[in-house]
Amino acid sequence: MGFFSKTCEYALRAVMYIASQSSDGKKVGIKEVADKINSPLHFLGKILQNLSKEGLIQSTKGPQGGFYINPDGLKRPLADIVIAIEGTQFLNGCGMGLSYCSQENPCPLHDDFKEIRDRLNLMLHKTTIGQFNDKLIQGVLTLNK
């Protein structure tokens, strides 16, 4: 297993792809997204549907419809996606799975984990959804395979 769940991996890749295509009000169909990020079509459908409900991406049905991200959305941090999918536990919970773990009642890895989680949080909060648009369009960065 990877660091994030498959669901979260697909979500991150898909959102970044949609972002990179959303510059001039363009919309992309789910078939294109699934193809470009190499994910199962209908499974991705559910994921995008949820992200859409959360307001992280936008969509319209019908001809010329598809998914897109509005300018404000491009400025949101990646953390929003991760939290929407993995929940807050992933970024804030105890590394050893203890629910009462705290500074007063610490697990053996409490301090070490706090530092690593802090770094992960920092990274996910300072990085925005639209941050990679240019390099994705240029083809310098990859989202496929």
Next chain:
Amino acid sequence: MGFFSKTCEYALRAVMYIASQSSDGKKVGIKEVADKINSPLHFLGKILQNLSKEGLIQSTKGPQGGFYINPDGLKRPLADIVIAIEGTQFLNGCGMGLSYCSQENPCPLHDDFKEIRDRLNLMLHKTTIGQFNDKLIQGVLTLNK
């Protein structure tokens, strides 16, 4: 979901508990371990069985039997447990799930993730299984709930 799988969380807690009880050749039964780390008994049984096969812990059957960790084992890094359970992918794979992700063909998060993974690896490799024995015995650190 947490950072590690339940299996890995139980494993880390159990191994640390067994370690803390292994100072003077003492052995602990699985019932005691499951109770002390608050995990499902038989599920933990499978986990310890696997760790035993990997040589990360030792066990003997029969009266006065149980699980223990030999002096060399106490010096091994936590990374050995995590790798035994989560696989190398967890500590080395691409954060976005791409199998061809590399410095030459990077995903958008390649560099950021590398730094976080490096820190996690460093921590898990410098921390040993037996490192918390004293504080666990003193009750300064917790493994339960």
Next chain:
DNA sequence: TAATTAAAAGATATTTTTGTCTTTTATTGT
């Protein structure tokens, strides 16, 4: 209004993870 398009929603299937229960095997002590 009708046909077409594309996401939303629902139903179902598969796989993996997590968990429980029972039987077997190995060890110890009598």
Next chain:
DNA sequence: ACAATAAAAGACAAAAATATCTTTTAATTA
């Protein structure tokens, strides 16, 4: 040898994650 103990092993079940397929709803265009 026999009984008791405790892990190993196997069978099975429940829940969650992953995946596929079909139907419905909303939007567009002709």
